[in-house]
Amino acid sequence: MTTRVGRIPYVNCYPVYGAIDRGVVKLDGELVTGVPSVLNRAMAEGALDVSVVSAVEYARDAHRYLLLPDVSISCDGPVRSVLMFSDVPAESLGGRRVVVSKSSMTSVALLELLFENVWKCRPEFVPGDAEMSDLHAFERGGTRPARLVIGDAALLLGSGDARGDLGPEPYAHVYDLGAEWKRWTGLPFVFAVWIASRTTPVAEALGVHASLIESRDWGLAHRALLARQAHDATGVSLAACDEYLSGLDYGLSYPHLAGLTEFFRRLVSAGRVPNGTLAFLPAA
Ligand SMILES: C=C(O[C@@H]1C=C(C(=O)O)C=C[C@H]1O)C(=O)O
Known part of the structure; x- marks a missing residue:
């Protein structure tokens, strides 16, 4: 069966899917587009295999998911969106x-x-x-x-x-x-993470992960092109689109994880999500 991969239509996802959209990087799967709440629900219902989701969706049901390493939608200060x-x-x-x-x-x-x-x-x-x-x-x-x-x-x-x-x-x-x-x-904030359902065959999830990372690296190296695409799609000035993309961060390294776990810790204290742990797909 084809691997079903979720994507958000917003500009914030251009840097991760731009090379896949242009055929520069191959994705072995079928892309399904939806706003975050729709993708969260689709992952929860098993209608997607791998997807970008709201960070909270992972914490809400962590035992069903694996985090994809090294990719997120984050900021360290203003996010602008x-x-x-x-x-x-x-x-x-x-x-x-x-x-x-x-x-x-x-x-x-x-x-x-x-x-x-x-x-x-x-x-x-x-x-x-x-x-x-x-x-x-x-x-x-x-x-x-x-x-x-x-x-x-x-x-x-x-x-x-x-x-x-x-x-x-x-x-x-x-x-x-x-x-x-x-x-x-004082920490970065992670708005969205990529996750695989634990029922997705690991080899499939690893393949998608490798494509996403390669595409993200291409996207970060082609920011001016993506800013132009964002300007054409939204009508926001080119300078503001470029500033926006330069302020977003697509990594998931120690500072991002500090922000993510601090957010989850505070949600647990507030009784909003169950206490849990981070579990990752092995790196592609
Ligand atoms: C930075 C953003 O992050 C987003 C916010 C999300 C949420 O609030 O659940 C989920 C995914 C991201 O699209 C944005 O939408 O502008």
Whole structure:
């Protein structure tokens, strides 16, 4: 059977899939595209063999998965595509509605930790849409809830390039969750990891892993090309796309793992995920 491999359509995945998309690197498998929450569910249901998922999905059910070494979507400071927009300071959002992206899992969990521990108040979290097609639906002016937006929609809104007819009135407060985590803990933050289901034959998972690493290395060496593709796809300025890609980190070395385990440790303390351990696929 063909190996089913998940990918996220956002710009943040261009550096990992760019060479595969261009036929520069061969992938022995079938690519399935979905937003993070859809890929998380597909992995949980066994509908995918290997996928990028929200980091929280691994922790939620660690005994079913193996982490792929040396690859993640991380940042060490601002991420630029995971943003909370609000008309009032975060500390004043207690009891008020915060719309959270239905596409995300890790960012929502991080936001909840930030409210509990840093902003020290309890808003009401309401799952909602934050995809590109919903940008038009952003309320203009008046009282509007704060909202957590991820991916290309966040990049576009945060860069200001969506203003005018398309975008909302600017919000007074924009919180970058990568930067907030860094300020709080001093650590990098891992938003997404690649995992294999433990039922996937190891040789298949190793083959996919080797292709992803080779493709990622090509992507990192061709950032200007990918920034141009991102600019064409989103309308965000070329300079902002380049800055965005240069701020993302696709490794999974000791500092990333320190950030990842610190995040998981805090989620365990908050009763959000079971205590567990990191288990890796052997390196390709
Ligand atoms: C940096 C990002 O990381 C993402 C956030 C995820 C989440 O919140 O669950 C999952 C995958 C990544 O796409 C982003 O979406 O912009």
